Amino acid sequence: LFCHCPCGSRRPPNVGQINVALPTGAMAEKKSSHGDLEAGDGSMSESVPLLSRTPRDSWGTAEREKSVFDFSHNHKMVLYDHEALLSYRALLCFFRSIFVQRPVCLCLVYVLSIAAIAGLSIFFFLPSARKLDTARFSYFTNFLKVFISFMLGLYMGKAFDRWWSTVRCFENILIDIRQLMFLMHSNTINPKTHQLVEKYALASSYCLTKEVHAAQMVGKGRKDAEHEVRKLLEWLVVQKLLSKHEKNHLVEMLHQTGKLGMLPMTRSLWSWIGEILAHVTLENGSMPSPPMQVRLLVLVQQALAHIDELKMNIVLQVPFMYAHLLAFLVHMNNTLIALTCGLTLGSTLAEIYDRSEQLKGLKEGNSQNAVLGELYGALQTTGVQTLVVVLEPMFFMGFLHIANMLSYPFGDAHYHLPTETFVARLHMDLKHMGANRVYFRESQKGEKEAAKKETDKRSKEEGDEEHEEEESGDD
Numbered sequence: 001l002f003c004h005c006p007c008g009s010r011r012p013p014n015v016g017q018i019n020v021a022l023p024t025g026a027m028a029e030k031k032s033s034h035g036d037l038e039a040g041d042g043s044m045s046e047s048v049p050l051l052s053r054t055p056r057d058s059w060g061t062a063e064r065e066k067s068v069f070d071f072s073h074n075h076k077m078v079l080y081d082h083e084a085l086l087s088y089r090a091l092l093c094f095f096r097s098i099f100v101q102r103p104v105c106l107c108l109v110y111v112l113s114i115a116a117i118a119g120l121s122i123f124f125f126l127p128s129a130r131k132l133d134t135a136r137f138s139y140f141t142n143f144l145k146v147f148i149s150f151m152l153g154l155y156m157g158k159a160f161d162r163w164w165s166t167v168r169c170f171e172n173i174l175i176d177i178r179q180l181m182f183l184m185h186s187n188t189i190n191p192k193t194h195q196l197v198e199k200y201a202l203a204s205s206y207c208l209t210k211e212v213h214a215a216q217m218v219g220k221g222r223k224d225a226e227h228e229v230r231k232l233l234e235w236l237v238v239q240k241l242l243s244k245h246e247k248n249h250l251v252e253m254l255h256q257t258g259k260l261g262m263l264p265m266t267r268s269l270w271s272w273i274g275e276i277l278a279h280v281t282l283e284n285g286s287m288p289s290p291p292m293q294v295r296l297l298v299l300v301q302q303a304l305a306h307i308d309e310l311k312m313n314i315v316l317q318v319p320f321m322y323a324h325l326l327a328f329l330v331h332m333n334n335t336l337i338a339l340t341c342g343l344t345l346g347s348t349l350a351e352i353y354d355r356s357e358q359l360k361g362l363k364e365g366n367s368q369n370a371v372l373g374e375l376y377g378a379l380q381t382t383g384v385q386t387l388v389v390v391l392e393p394m395f396f397m398g399f400l401h402i403a404n405m406l407s408y409p410f411g412d413a414h415y416h417l418p419t420e421t422f423v424a425r426l427h428m429d430l431k432h433m434g435a436n437r438v439y440f441r442e443s444q445k446g447e448k449e450a451a452k453k454e455t456d457k458r459s460k461e462e463g464d465e466e467h468e469e470e471e472s473g474d475d
Contacts, residue, residue: 072418098401115341118339118346122342129349134340148396167409170417171422172306181201189288199242250268356375
């Protein structure tokens with residue numbers, strides 16, 4: 001039913017589309033109150049909007065990733081095999097891990113460059129470089145490592161709490177829409193009103209996915225986000241979720257607010273829904289009961305409250321001085337690690353060179369064994385320092401990048417939340433909700449008609465028997 005749903009066994013053949021199919025059979029011959037949202041053949045194919053597709057994998061890792069990850073139409077990660085992380089396969093899952101992210105890779109290039117420059121400078125320009133005592137340079141870096149590890153741990157914990165609160169708010173908004181539509185189905189609201197509310201609710205969900213992304217961007221990124229939002233509005237018009245007049249009004253709202261951080265389009269669409277529900281009528285033209293009308297408006301208020309909470313989690317950032325100090329310490333620590341390791345590597349390389357030259361003129365004996373011991377010690381130190389300069393900066397930068405990703409989970413990268421998938425699932429759920437209710441009503445109607453025919457048949461037979469008895473009594 002839903003090609004890029006995590007439960008599917010295959011990725012969609014067309015990465016630019018989501019296919020939502022309604023049940024076949026008797027249901028396919030009926031039209032629910034969402035008629036113009038459905039295609040004529042009982043299915044709907046909708047393009048998921050405005051995401052830059054990640055390039056195709058040219059290293060032959062696609063098949064390997066399929067066994068561990070499940071991706072959406074735009075290559076965002078929807079699901080991963082958690083049991084694979086308990087085996088050796090965790091060592092092979094580098095292609096979507098933190099170690100191949102751009103900030104971590106740039107950090108690795110940065111520290112290796114500094115270490116190489118420092119090591120070569122010591123080796124070529126410092127006389128008797130092997131006598132350099134590099135242990136003194138590590139005192140301050142060891143203190144800094146402990147301090148940064150403690151601060152990063154606190155920051156990661158708070159960032160995860162913020163991520164969970166943000167995800168919960170976004171899902172609660174979609175749940176509010178499901179509850180609202182279910183309540184309107186149960187009370188046989190006017191089909192035109194029901195259809196209009198559903199269209200606006202879906203349009204607001206798609207707009208929300210773009211506006212929350214734009215709300216966490218500044219400068220040129222904000223201008224690019226505004227361009228993406230306009231493309232989204234054009235797509236919504238094509239999908240008949242908005243009219244051209246409504247699209248123009250939302251564009252005007254963007255110009256008036258000036259900033260996307262206020263979520264103007266989402267708020268506008270929900271204000272339209274509130275206005276519709278304030279004057280809602282049933283199929284027979286009567287007004288719903290006051291408690292039911294209040295319940296409809298309460299669901300709208302709940303959705304608006306969750307939208308405000310989501311906006312607060314995105315717009316209200318961690319104080320700049322705290323975030324800057326932590327980032328400054330991480331980069332400074334990585335620089336010091338690179339310098340210390342570079343000096344140590346330069347000294348050990350000089351030691352290796354000198355001991356190699358000494359071995360050429362020595363014969364086998366105690367003196368040669370002593371020189372070999374110092375040579376092997378220098379080789380071991382070189383290997384350990386190489387691991388330190390490669391791994392430690394990557395770990396510190398990786399945790400900083402994860403904390404940033406948790407604090408701002410909306411975007412177009414594969415590790416961001418697949419919000420378009422969540423909204424498309426909502427779209428599918430609403431389609432199936434209406435389809436299943438129409439199917440049940442039709443089946444109940446058929447059963448009632450069959451029961452009525454059976455009752456009429458029995459009544460007729462009983463009447464015929466009574467008539468025959470009356471005739472026999474007259475005789």
